[in-house]
Amino acid sequence: MNPLARVGRLILAMPGIGLLALFSIVPLVLLVVDAVNAPTGLGFDQFARVVENPQYLERLAFTLGMAFVVTVVSIAISWPVAWTIGRHVGERNRPVLLALVIIPFLTSQLLLIYAMMVLLGAKGPLMAPLESLGLAAEGASILYTPWATLVMFVYESISVIVIVLYTAAERIDPRLLAASRTLGAGQVRTFFTVIVPASATQLIAAVGITFVATAGAFAESAVLGGPEGTLFGNIIADRISGGGDDGVTAALAVVLLVASLAVVVVLALLITRVSRPLRPLTDLDTASAPDSARSGRPGRSGQPGRSGRPGPASVRRSRSIPTAAEVLT
Numbered sequence: 112m113n114p115l116a117r118v119g120r121l122i123l124a125m126p127g128i129g130l131l132a133l134f135s136i137v138p139l140v141l142l143v144v145d146a147v148n149a150p151t152g153l154g155f156d157q158f159a160r161v162v163e164n165p166q167y168l169e170r171l172a173f174t175l176g177m178a179f180v181v182t183v184v185s186i187a188i189s190w191p192v193a194w195t196i197g198r199h200v201g202e203r204n205r206p207v208l209l210a211l212v213i214i215p216f217l218t219s220q221l222l223l224i225y226a227m228m229v230l231l232g233a234k235g236p237l238m239a240p241l242e243s244l245g246l247a248a249e250g251a252s253i254l255y256t257p258w259a260t261l262v263m264f265v266y267e268s269i270s271v272i273v274i275v276l277y278t279a280a281e282r283i284d285p286r287l288l289a290a291s292r293t294l295g296a297g298q299v300r301t302f303f304t305v306i307v308p309a310s311a312t313q314l315i316a317a318v319g320i321t322f323v324a325t326a327g328a329f330a331e332s333a334v335l336g337g338p339e340g341t342l343f344g345n346i347i348a349d350r351i352s353g354g355g356d357d358g359v360t361a362a363l364a365v366v367l368l369v370a371s372l373a374v375v376v377v378l379a380l381l382i383t384r385v386s387r388p389l390r391p392l393t394d395l396d397t398a399s400a401p402d403s404a405r406s407g408r409p410g411r412s413g414q415p416g417r418s419g420r421p422g423p424a425s426v427r428r429s430r431s432i433p434t435a436a437e438v439l440t
Contacts, residue, residue: 139368145361157362167346171366174343175374177257178325181264182378185321186314188265189272196273197280209277215270224334227263228254231335255337263331268321275317279310303385311386315379322378326371343367 149156161167196208215223230237233252241247253259283306291301307314329344336342347367350360 142361142364145357146365149358157358158366160359161362161366167343167363167366170341170343170346171370174326174367175370177261177264177342178322178371179374181261181268181325182318182321184261185265185268185272186276186317189269189317190276192269193273193276194280197277198283209274212270212273215267220267220330223267224263224331227259227266227335231259231262254335255340257336257340259335259337260332260340260342263335264325264328267331268325271320272317275313275320276310279313283309307382308386311382314386315382318378318382319375322375323371326367326374 146157147153147155192212196205196212200208229235231252231254232238233250233254234242235252238247238252242249242251253262287305287309288301291305296304326342327344329342329348332340332342332345333348343363344367347360347363350363
């Protein structure tokens with residue numbers, strides 16, 4: 112590449128890099144400095160106070176568990192929607208559906224929270240039909256419980272995940288799906304050997320965005336969750352608004368950040384493990400091969416005999432079956 116072109120691209124990137132450093136990196140560095148700057152000097156006394164408090168640890172575990180459940184449920188709901196829009200909806204109608212998906216982004220978060228209060232409240236649009244069907248007691252409501260917070264988080268997360276996974280669904284080569292079906296792979300195996308590996312990058316991004324955003328949230332649980340739905344972010348927010356010890360508050364924030372990132376890294380490694388490189392698609396028809404082929408006895412279609420050498424028909428068939436790499440090229 113021309114050195115002048117590199118310098119030009121670097122100059123164009125400098126404003127973005129500067130803003131990222133100013134509003135992301137510098138605050139994180141200052142946060143860590145406040146966390147380790149104890150009254151007695153530099154050390155981890157602030158973190159020790161956090162770890163020794165059972166309430167903090169219990170709320171941290173509850174928060175990470177809530178974020179994990181929200182992430183899994185949101186992806187389970189969003190993936191079929193994204194796949195349908197990306198693979199089974201015409202290009203003319205896709206913008207309309209995507210516009211409907213991003214409606215929550217065009218609405219105030221506080222308005223969405225209070226709309227959820229109406230939806231989940233007693234005699235509301237959700238609870239009234241359940242009550243009429245005998246599935247809920249009279250006047251029952253899940254407001255001011257962790258379930259209300261969970262529903263709100265899932266609702267907020269679906270839009271982001273659908274947009275992210277839609278890009279993956281749209282880019283998957285249809286020849287891979289056709290080759291997988293032709294070679295005898297069922298829907299489950301095609302999902303794990305073709306769709307998941309092809310969507311791994313977007314899936315990791317969706318997991319990271321959803322988990323971190325949920326773990327750090329506090330407004331939803333403050334309004335909908337009640338006392339039992341208090342999250343770790345609520346503790347941090349209460350200490351900030353109440354003028355608590357800045358050092359302990361910074362330590363709480365660092366603990367939440369590190370714990371969230373650790374879980375995201377573990378989930379990303381798990382996704383990468385599941386999304387191992389595609390084997391040659393010729394392996395997909397092994398399970399459906401005739402018994403004579405697996406036992407080595409000669410078949411009527413030129414299958415391999417006891418010597419292991421394939422007959423003419425199987426040679427022609429194996430040459431006609433593409434591998435995943437051949438299909439993509």
